[in-house]
Amino acid sequence: SSQMWQVGKRQASRAFSLYANxxxxxxxxxxxxxxxxxxxLESMIPVKMINFPxxxxxxxxxxxMLVFTLVxxxxxxxxxxxxxxxxxxxxxxxxxxxxxxxxxxSSFMYFLAYLCNAQITMVQxxxxxxxxxxxxxxxxxxxxxxxxHSLFYIFWLVVGGLSTLRMVxxxxxxxxxxxxxxxxxxxxxxxxxxxxxYLHFAYHKVVEGILDTLEGPNMPPFxxxxxxxxxxxNAVLNTTAKAIALTL
Amino acid sequence: xxxxxDVSLPQDIPVEGEITVPVGSHxxxxxxxxxxxxxxxxxxRDLKAVGKKFVHVMYPRxxxxxxxxxxxxxxxxxxxxxxxxxxxGSADSKDDxxxxxxxxxxxxxxxxxxITLNSKLLGGTISFFQSLxxxxxxxxxxxxxxxVCRLVLLAGAGTISFIIRFLVVLAMFGWSTLASTxxxxxxxxxxxxxxxxxxxxxxxxxxxxxxxTFTPQ
Numbered sequence: 305s306s307q308m309w310q311v312g313k314r315q316a317s318r319a320f321s322l323y324a325n326x327x328x329x330x331x332x333x334x335x336x337x338x339x340x341x342x343x344x345l346e347s348m349i350p351v352k353m354i355n356f357p358x359x360x361x362x363x364x365x366x367x368x369m370l371v372f373t374l375v376x377x378x379x380x381x382x383x384x385x386x387x388x389x390x391x392x393x394x395x396x397x398x399x400x401x402x403x404x405x406x407x408x409x410s411s412f413m414y415f416l417a418y419l420c421n422a423q424i425t426m427v428q429x430x431x432x433x434x435x436x437x438x439x440x441x442x443x444x445x446x447x448x449x450x451x452x453h454s455l456f457y458i459f460w461l462v463v464g465g466l467s468t469l470r471m472v473x474x475x476x477x478x479x480x481x482x483x484x485x486x487x488x489x490x491x492x493x494x495x496x497x498x499x500x501x502y503l504h505f506a507y508h509k510v511v512e513g514i515l516d517t518l519e520g521p522n523m524p525p526f527x528x529x530x531x532x533x534x535x536x537x538n539a540v541l542n543t544t545a546k547a548i549a550l551t552l
Numbered sequence: 553x554x555x556x557x558d559v560s561l562p563q564d565i566p567v568e569g570e571i572t573v574p575v576g577s578h579x580x581x582x583x584x585x586x587x588x589x590x591x592x593x594x595x596x597r598d599l600k601a602v603g604k605k606f607v608h609v610m611y612p613r614x615x616x617x618x619x620x621x622x623x624x625x626x627x628x629x630x631x632x633x634x635x636x637x638x639x640x641g642s643a644d645s646k647d648d649x650x651x652x653x654x655x656x657x658x659x660x661x662x663x664x665x666x667i668t669l670n671s672k673l674l675g676g677t678i679s680f681f682q683s684l685x686x687x688x689x690x691x692x693x694x695x696x697x698x699x700v701c702r703l704v705l706l707a708g709a710g711t712i713s714f715i716i717r718f719l720v721v722l723a724m725f726g727w728s729t730l731a732s733t734x735x736x737x738x739x740x741x742x743x744x745x746x747x748x749x750x751x752x753x754x755x756x757x758x759x760x761x762x763x764x765t766f767t768p769q
Contacts, residue, residue, distance in 0.1 A: 326669060329673055330673055332673075333673040333674050335747070337744065337747055340747070365670075365673075365674070365747065368670075369750060369751065372751065372754055376754055376757060383765050394655070395655050395659055396655070
C-alpha cells in the first residue's frame with residue numbers, strides 16, 4: 305500500500321508541476337513594501353514629461369491587492385445600501401465586477417494599443433490599470449461612508465481625474481501620432497471615470513424617493529433597486545409630483 | 553601490497569554468530585495494525601490531533617505542530633459551522649438560504665488558496681497545504697465570535713448589543729490575524745512580511761465583516 309501511495313504521489317506531483325507551474329508568475333511578484341507604497345503614491349501624480357516613454361513597472365502584486373481591496377470595499381457598500389441580489393451572491397457580483405473590469409478593460413486597452421502602435425505590454429497594461437484603481441478605492445471608501453453627493457462629485461473629479469491623468473500621460477508618452485493618442489486616451493479616460501460613477505450609483509443607499517410612490521403597483525421586474533435622486537433636483541421632483549397628484 | 557604480506561588470518565578461529573538480522577516489529581506490521589484497530593481509536597487519535605491544534609491557535613506560540621502535521625479536518629469543521637451559523641441572515645430568507653452557505657464556504661477556501669499562492673509567489677518556504685491548514689485553523693477565533701454574536705442577538709438588537717458585538721468581533725479579528733501571522737510570517741524573507749500580512753488582514757476582515765453585519769430573520 306505504501307508503494308501505491310508513492311507511485312500515485314509521483315504521478316500527481318508530475319501533473320501538478322506541469323499544469324500548475326506558478327513559477328511563471330514569480331518574477332511579477334518580486335517587490336518590496338517600499339516599492340509598492342511608492343507606486344501607490346505615484347499613481348496619483350501625473351507625469352509632466354510626455355515626450356519620453358515613461359517607465360511602467362510590470363508588477364502584479366500591487367494591482368492584485370488593489371482589486372481585492374476594491375472587492376472588500378464594494379461588499380461594504382452593498383451591505384450598507386441593502387442591495388438585494390436574487391440571481392447570484394453578493395460576493396460573486398463584487399468579485400465579478402472588479403476582476404471583470406481589471407482584466408477586461410486591460411485586454412481591451414491592450415488590443416487598442418496594438419492597433420494604435422503603442423509600446424506597451426500586457427503585463428504593463430494590467431499593472432497601470434491596476435494601480436489606477438487606487439483612486440477608486442479611496443473615493444469609494446470615503447463616499448460609501450459619508451453620503452453626500454457633492455462630496456462624491458468632488459472626489460470623482462479630483463481623485464479620479466488625477467489617476468486618469470497619470471494613466472493617460474504614461475500612455476501618451478508611449479504613443480506616436482495625434483489620432484492614436486486621442487483614441488487611446490479618450491477610451492481609457494472614459495472607461496475609468498465611468499466605472500467609478502457606476503460603482504458609486506449602482507450600490508448607493510436607496511433613497512425613499514417620490515419615484516416609489518409614483519410607480520407603486522407598476523414595479524419593474526428587475527430586483528436590484530438602486531435609484532438615486534440628487535439633492536438639488538429632489539425639491540423640483542417633489543413639487544412636480546405634488547402638482548400631478550393634485551390634478552389626478 | 554608489500555605491507556600486507558605478513559598479515560595472516562589464523563585458520564582456527566571459528567566464525568560464528570547469527571546470519572539472519574531480526575526484523576523489528578515495525579514497518580509492515582504497523583501499517584496493517586492501524587487498519588485493524590477499532591474505529592474509536594482512529595477517531596480519537598484524529599480528534600486529539602485536531603484539538604491540540606485548536607489549543608495552539610488559541611495560544612499562539614512559536615511552535616511547529618500546526619505546520620508539521622497539517623490536516624484539513626479542523627478547517628473543514630470550522631468552515632462548515634461558520635457557514636451554518638451565517639445562514640439565513642438576509643432580508644429574504646426564502647430565497648437566500650442556499651447561496652449564503654455556499655458563499656461563505658467559497659470565500660473561505662478561495663481566499664485561503666489566494667493567500668497561499670500569494671505567499672508562495674513572494675518566495676515563501678511553506679507548502680500549499682500547510683498554509684491552507686494554518687489559515688483554516690485561525691478561523692477559530694472568528695467562529696467563537698460568531699457564536700457570541702448569535703447569543704447576544706438573542707437578547708436583542710439594539711445599540712448596546714451592536715457595540716458588544718463590534719468589540720468582540722474586533723478582538724477576535726485581531727487575534728486571528730496575529731495567530732496566522734505568527735505562523736506564516738516566519739516562512740517569508742524578513743523585509744517582505746508586510747506583503748504577506750496584508751492579504752491575510754483583508755481575508756479576515758471580510759469574514760469579520762460578514763459576521764458583524766449578520767442580522768437574523
